[in-house]
Amino acid sequence: MPDLEYIFHPKSIAIAGASRNPPNPVNFFYLNALTQFGYEGELYLIHPKASELSGLKVYPSIMDVPGPIDHVIGGIRASLTPQLMRECVAKGVKLVQLFTAGFSETGQEKGIRLEKEIAEIARRGNVRVLGPNCMGIYCPDSKVSYVASFPKESGSVGFLCQSGGNSYDLIHLGGARGVRFSKVVSYGNASDINEAELLEYFTHDSQTKVIIGYIEGTRDGRRLTNALQKATEAKPVIMLKGGVTEAGTRVAASHTGALAGSNATWSSLFHQLGVMQVYDFQEMVDSILLFLHLKPLTGRKAGLIGIGGGCSVLATDICTREGLTIVPFPLELREKLRAIMPVELDPGTSIRNPVDVSGLGWYPDIFSRALETVASYNGIDFVLTYVTVPIGKGASVRLNGHINSLIETKKRADKPIATVLHRHDTPEAANLAFNLQNKCAQAGIPVFPSFDQAARAINRFIQCDERRR
Amino acid sequence: MPDLEYIFHPKSIAIAGASRNPPNPVNFFYLNALTQFGYEGELYLIHPKASELSGLKVYPSIMDVPGPIDHVIGGIRASLTPQLMRECVAKGVKLVQLFTAGFSETGQEKGIRLEKEIAEIARRGNVRVLGPNCMGIYCPDSKVSYVASFPKESGSVGFLCQSGGNSYDLIHLGGARGVRFSKVVSYGNASDINEAELLEYFTHDSQTKVIIGYIEGTRDGRRLTNALQKATEAKPVIMLKGGVTEAGTRVAASHTGALAGSNATWSSLFHQLGVMQVYDFQEMVDSILLFLHLKPLTGRKAGLIGIGGGCSVLATDICTREGLTIVPFPLELREKLRAIMPVELDPGTSIRNPVDVSGLGWYPDIFSRALETVASYNGIDFVLTYVTVPIGKGASVRLNGHINSLIETKKRADKPIATVLHRHDTPEAANLAFNLQNKCAQAGIPVFPSFDQAARAINRFIQCDERRR
Numbered sequence: 001m002p003d004l005e006y007i008f009h010p011k012s013i014a015i016a017g018a019s020r021n022p023p024n025p026v027n028f029f030y031l032n033a034l035t036q037f038g039y040e041g042e043l044y045l046i047h048p049k050a051s052e053l054s055g056l057k058v059y060p061s062i063m064d065v066p067g068p069i070d071h072v073i074g075g076i077r078a079s080l081t082p083q084l085m086r087e088c089v090a091k092g093v094k095l096v097q098l099f100t101a102g103f104s105e106t107g108q109e110k111g112i113r114l115e116k117e118i119a120e121i122a123r124r125g126n127v128r129v130l131g132p133n134c135m136g137i138y139c140p141d142s143k144v145s146y147v148a149s150f151p152k153e154s155g156s157v158g159f160l161c162q163s164g165g166n167s168y169d170l171i172h173l174g175g176a177r178g179v180r181f182s183k184v185v186s187y188g189n190a191s192d193i194n195e196a197e198l199l200e201y202f203t204h205d206s207q208t209k210v211i212i213g214y215i216e217g218t219r220d221g222r223r224l225t226n227a228l229q230k231a232t233e234a235k236p237v238i239m240l241k242g243g244v245t246e247a248g249t250r251v252a253a254s255h256t257g258a259l260a261g262s263n264a265t266w267s268s269l270f271h272q273l274g275v276m277q278v279y280d281f282q283e284m285v286d287s288i289l290l291f292l293h294l295k296p297l298t299g300r301k302a303g304l305i306g307i308g309g310g311c312s313v314l315a316t317d318i319c320t321r322e323g324l325t326i327v328p329f330p331l332e333l334r335e336k337l338r339a340i341m342p343v344e345l346d347p348g349t350s351i352r353n354p355v356d357v358s359g360l361g362w363y364p365d366i367f368s369r370a371l372e373t374v375a376s377y378n379g380i381d382f383v384l385t386y387v388t389v390p391i392g393k394g395a396s397v398r399l400n401g402h403i404n405s406l407i408e409t410k411k412r413a414d415k416p417i418a419t420v421l422h423r424h425d426t427p428e429a430a431n432l433a434f435n436l437q438n439k440c441a442q443a444g445i446p447v448f449p450s451f452d453q454a455a456r457a458i459n460r461f462i463q464c465d466e467r468r469r
Numbered sequence: 470m471p472d473l474e475y476i477f478h479p480k481s482i483a484i485a486g487a488s489r490n491p492p493n494p495v496n497f498f499y500l501n502a503l504t505q506f507g508y509e510g511e512l513y514l515i516h517p518k519a520s521e522l523s524g525l526k527v528y529p530s531i532m533d534v535p536g537p538i539d540h541v542i543g544g545i546r547a548s549l550t551p552q553l554m555r556e557c558v559a560k561g562v563k564l565v566q567l568f569t570a571g572f573s574e575t576g577q578e579k580g581i582r583l584e585k586e587i588a589e590i591a592r593r594g595n596v597r598v599l600g601p602n603c604m605g606i607y608c609p610d611s612k613v614s615y616v617a618s619f620p621k622e623s624g625s626v627g628f629l630c631q632s633g634g635n636s637y638d639l640i641h642l643g644g645a646r647g648v649r650f651s652k653v654v655s656y657g658n659a660s661d662i663n664e665a666e667l668l669e670y671f672t673h674d675s676q677t678k679v680i681i682g683y684i685e686g687t688r689d690g691r692r693l694t695n696a697l698q699k700a701t702e703a704k705p706v707i708m709l710k711g712g713v714t715e716a717g718t719r720v721a722a723s724h725t726g727a728l729a730g731s732n733a734t735w736s737s738l739f740h741q742l743g744v745m746q747v748y749d750f751q752e753m754v755d756s757i758l759l760f761l762h763l764k765p766l767t768g769r770k771a772g773l774i775g776i777g778g779g780c781s782v783l784a785t786d787i788c789t790r791e792g793l794t795i796v797p798f799p800l801e802l803r804e805k806l807r808a809i810m811p812v813e814l815d816p817g818t819s820i821r822n823p824v825d826v827s828g829l830g831w832y833p834d835i836f837s838r839a840l841e842t843v844a845s846y847n848g849i850d851f852v853l854t855y856v857t858v859p860i861g862k863g864a865s866v867r868l869n870g871h872i873n874s875l876i877e878t879k880k881r882a883d884k885p886i887a888t889v890l891h892r893h894d895t896p897e898a899a900n901l902a903f904n905l906q907n908k909c910a911q912a913g914i915p916v917f918p919s920f921d922q923a924a925r926a927i928n929r930f931i932q933c934d935e936r937r938r
Contacts (some may be wrong), residue, residue: 054641100816147861163782163855166781168782176893177896245789247786255779256778308634309633313721316716328719347570350720388637392616392618425645425826425918434895
């Protein structure tokens with residue numbers, strides 16, 4: 001097991017590159033984030049001229065800091081980084097994380113040489129380097145973060161990400177859908193700590209139950225292959241490869257200097273090892289939710305139950321197109337359902353699969369009994385429920401009642417349950433959905449924004465499981 | 470031209486089926502909506518026992534209403550509708566819209582017979598029927614609506630929708646993304662007014678620039694084919710067919726009693742006539758925005774410009790996969806861009822296509838000049854910009870500055886411009902995106918929530934145009 005644990009628990013952090021004139025990215029990201037997360041270790045600022053910044057004492061150089069420094073965040077100009085590195089070696093710093101860009105990713109001789117120089121100083125001086133051209137470490141347990149608005153709570157997803165911006169996107173997107181992270185590392189140009197070493201770490205990290213990664217390329221394909229193999233043997237691994245088209249590969253090369261290799265090679269590697277490959281961050285979050293909350297599914301036969309006739313038609317079309325099977329329910333089951341939803345109460349209901357609970361879906365007791373009845377049927381492998389976030393007077397009460405009923409019923413249901421929570425992009429609906437998505441995640445119910453995303457993710461989830469077995 | 474205009478401008482409306490014990494769908498939908506829209510005609514409530522409901526005077530029957538009635542909304546029990554219809558005939562009502570379900574869509578003899586009986590009374594009595602099993606009419610200009618939270622402003626999209634619930638979803642979804650409607654008709658079982666007649670109406674309606682439809686089936690394929698042909702000759706037509714799989718067709722039949730026909734027939738008909746076929750409501754809105762705001766595109770070569778390195782990689786991969794072309798920019802153009810974004814200012818920028826404006830994208834002047842430069846390049850057919858909705862302190866100011874710059878620059882840009890506005894589903898981001906989407910729509914810029922949706926819609930838009938020419 002690689003000894004990277006310490007990089008997630010620095011007792012002291014020094015930031016070089018904060019400015020007296022914000023907005024400056026170093027202030028905006030690191031200073032804000034560490035302050036707002038309430039980082040409890042020693043926090044030092046390094047600035048050649050300032051004596052005080054944001055109420056923190058400032059030192060002219062690393063060497064002037066009185067105590068030891070575990071972790072240095074460098075956001076100074078690229079040409080000044082070798083000097084910073086030498087001071088870090090002299091000071092006995094353990095990890096230098098370089099936010100600074102302008103190295104090998106420029107494709108120019110000067111930047112390539114500079115990156116080599118830094119790596120060489122670090123190797124000789126026994127200092128580890130994260131980056132350059134990266135955002136660094138997010139570890140909620142240690143109150144270490146590079147973005148103030150990341151979730152404060154810890155979770156069980158470990159994330160290695162070659163792109164800082166993409167880590168920003170995925171953590172917020174996942175956060176809003178109820179995903180929480182054990183540790184996230186944005187590692188940029190990977191001049192020292194690279195994707196393989198991080199995979200090795202996450203494979204053994206007991207806090208991490210699902211490993212996800214965004215990778216643009218590798219400089220050590222053999223080590224990465226071994227690491228991926230070990231990782232998938234231990235845990236679900238979901239990968240988004242940046243640069244899967246010729247044009248995309250060209251862009252990746254100028255982004256992190258990645259040696260991308262052919263897409264066919266990557267895809268067949270992922271396929272062979274049972275790594276789930278996804279192509280955007282919505283797909284990534286969809287898959288995470290399934291791995292976090294559901295056991296492997298026994299097959300593709302879905303029982304659909306929700307509110308809305310037209311919606312039921314589209315649900316059936318889309319689920320079928322994406323490889324799931326929607327078989328009509330047998331007479332006996334339909335009779336049980338009809339007893340729960342008599343025609344006299346609502347002639348708009350339907351009981352054949354999909355079960356359209358129609359307006360009765362807003363009566364938690366009726367919905368609960370119908371859902372439990374569907375979940376008890378042995379002709380299906382799982383249940384997919386669906387509801388559109390209502391709008392206007394009473395909407396919140398109605399939807400909360402419905403979701404509470406779903407969560408309660410799920411506890412005693414015989415089958416795995418996932419949910420589609422449609423919404424309309426209005427602030428009101430987004431707000432309602434946000435709270436309920438998080439509530440469902442805590443109750444172990446994966447929530448998807450569309451049938452499209454739900455069905456594709458479920459089908460991919462089954463495929464991946466088939467390959468891993 | 471069919472003489473349906475009058476159904477959108479009733480001078481008086483009577484509602485039969487409101488209850489003294491809300492929540493009742495008739496109160497919830499029609500009474501709320503007409504009240505909150507400020508419907509200016511006469512509004513009567515019909516109830517056998519109540520003398521007053523929601524502050525409105527109540528009449529025991531249609532016949533007891535003193536003045537004339539243009540439009541009756543019926544939400545009473547199915548078995549009572551023939552009597553209601555007879556009274557409407559006697560009263561000289563022009564249109565009866567039946568919310569009531571329990572007719573031919575049940576597939577049972579009783580319901581089928583009841584629907585025939587109603588249609589027959591209407592035909593003989595010279596009353597038109599909308600439905601049964603439908604939501605009716607939304608016409609913002611006349612302040613007629615069936616949902617209180619629909620947009621109050623009028624627009625140029627005409628929408629015929631066989632499913633009431635789906636119309637609810639599409640109008641809210643489109644509304645949140647800046648789409649406004651001329652007239653919407655939810656027509657349900659189509660016992661009298663059907664999809665073909667509505668298409669004929671929208672074809673000639675000067676207020677309607679784009680026609681969209683959700684159809685589950687037809688009982689008069691020849692008339693529909695003719696109507697579709699004439700419609701596409703006049704305007705863009707976008708269709709979502711409910712029931713395109715065998716399982717979906719079965720569900721559609723029990724939803725609106727639709728005779729769905731084979732999917733192959735529908736698809737080849739749409740293809741042949743140049744109707745754009747979409748498969749969910751997000752795709753529908755994506756396509757509407759393109760038809761509303763962009764002229765036909767000259768080809769598939771995209772100039773990409775936005776904020777974020779990893780995002781640029783994914784943008785390139787996804788756009789390429791969906792059939793767009795991302796060619797590297799020539800040296801001359803790159804030099805112009807480099808002069809606007811000097812490396813010293815931000816080493817993280819990229820200028821090859823995609824143009825990653827990186828942190829400089831938050832300086833409206835720099836972004837504007839870079840965008841104008843890209844848009845002036847003759848080697849591309851259109852520009853796709855992209856930005857992630859930022860979160861936290863100052864986010865709103867920064868994003869507003871960026872979008873204002875986009876809108877101003879668009880006015881003088883040489884090429885069509887569309888935008889991807891990524892967001893993270895947090896209430897804060899949804900709120901910001903909501904306002905800016907509407908602002909962009911007013912400025913004629915289509916906004917998409919993902920590269921996936923943007924690229925697929927643009928490719929489909931070009932294909933459709935190729936077929937219509």
